[in-house]
Amino acid sequence: MNLIEVKNLNTYYGESHILRNVDITIRSGEMVCLIGRNGVGKTTLLKSLIGLLKPRTGEILFEGDSIIRDRPHQRARSGIAYVPQGREIIPYLTVEENLTLGMEALQGGIEKNKRIDPFVFELFPILKDFLFRKGGDLSGGQQQQLAIGRALLGRPKVLLLDEPTEGIQPNIIKDIETAIKRIINETGIGVLLVEQHLHFVRQADRYYAMQRGGIVASGPTSELSKDVISKFLSV
Numbered sequence: 001m002n003l004i005e006v007k008n009l010n011t012y013y014g015e016s017h018i019l020r021n022v023d024i025t026i027r028s029g030e031m032v033c034l035i036g037r038n039g040v041g042k043t044t045l046l047k048s049l050i051g052l053l054k055p056r057t058g059e060i061l062f063e064g065d066s067i068i069r070d071r072p073h074q075r076a077r078s079g080i081a082y083v084p085q086g087r088e089i090i091p092y093l094t095v096e097e098n099l100t101l102g103m104e105a106l107q108g109g110i111e112k113n114k115r116i117d118p119f120v121f122e123l124f125p126i127l128k129d130f131l132f133r134k135g136g137d138l139s140g141g142q143q144q145q146l147a148i149g150r151a152l153l154g155r156p157k158v159l160l161l162d163e164p165t166e167g168i169q170p171n172i173i174k175d176i177e178t179a180i181k182r183i184i185n186e187t188g189i190g191v192l193l194v195e196q197h198l199h200f201v202r203q204a205d206r207y208y209a210m211q212r213g214g215i216v217a218s219g220p221t222s223e224l225s226k227d228v229i230s231k232f233l234s235v
């Protein structure tokens with residue numbers, strides 16, 4: 001089933017035309033990767049999906065229904081979770097408090113949902129060890145794990161991840177890769193991942209390549225050619 005279907009999307013910043021006629025789909029249980037050089041519009045696409053940016057034309061369907069007029073919190077409640085580039089955890093709140101914020105997306109919000117699903121600690125044991133540390137005292141990789149854990153606690157149907165391995169030590173990149181594969185296998189959600197690390201990109205089922213705001217190539221990652229890799233990944 002298509003979780004997300006984007007049709008002919010055009011997003012602008014003021015008068016600058018960023019996304020150009022973007023069409024993508026994300027299905028349940030699959031990992032889709034969005035690749036492209038710096039500044040082509042990858043983050044703009046994710047922000048358009050979650051409602052932080054308002055596309056000028058085009059359509060976004062979530063499980064078949066239009067969400068283009070829904071506000072960000074409504075889209076979060078519908079089941080779209082987002083891990084922003086740069087993570088954006090709250091530095092002065094503890095790990096536990098940061099995680100709890102993720103449950104705002106649940107029915108009843110954080111008032112009615114207090115228990116942290118232990119699946120998050122299974123995926124990222126460090127978060128349990130550091131439950132009472134301040135978010136700002138964690139390493140970049142640990143903060144990334146916290147941001148993914150927080151997003152998962154909203155029990156999303158689709159998870160959007162914007163460069164989760166950017167600036168992170170290689171051993172933690174592996175942990176994050178493993179966790180994302182486990183999340184997909186064990187919960188059946190769909191994942192859209194913006195990623196630059198080739199090894200991680202290859203773990204995805206399908207890819208879309210973006211250039212100047214348009215999707216210029218797509219297909220199964222098993223068919224990623226050297227040409228596409230050198231054009232769209234900075235490796």
Ligand SMILES: Nc1ncnc2c1ncn2[C@@H]1O[C@H](COP(=O)(O)OP(=O)(O)OP(=O)(O)O)[C@@H](O)[C@H]1O
Pocket residue numbers: 013016018036037038039040041042043044045085
């Ligand atoms: N708030 C903004 N106002 C105006 N232009 C912006 C704004 N944010 C981004 N842009 C421009 O929009 C274009 C797309 O930016 P976007 O952040 O979507 O790229 P990206 O593919 O995510 O890049 P990166 O790989 O560096 O994260 C860029 O040319 C950028 O300069």
Ligand SMILES: [Mg+2]
Pocket residue numbers: 042043044085162
């Ligand atoms: Mg970006």
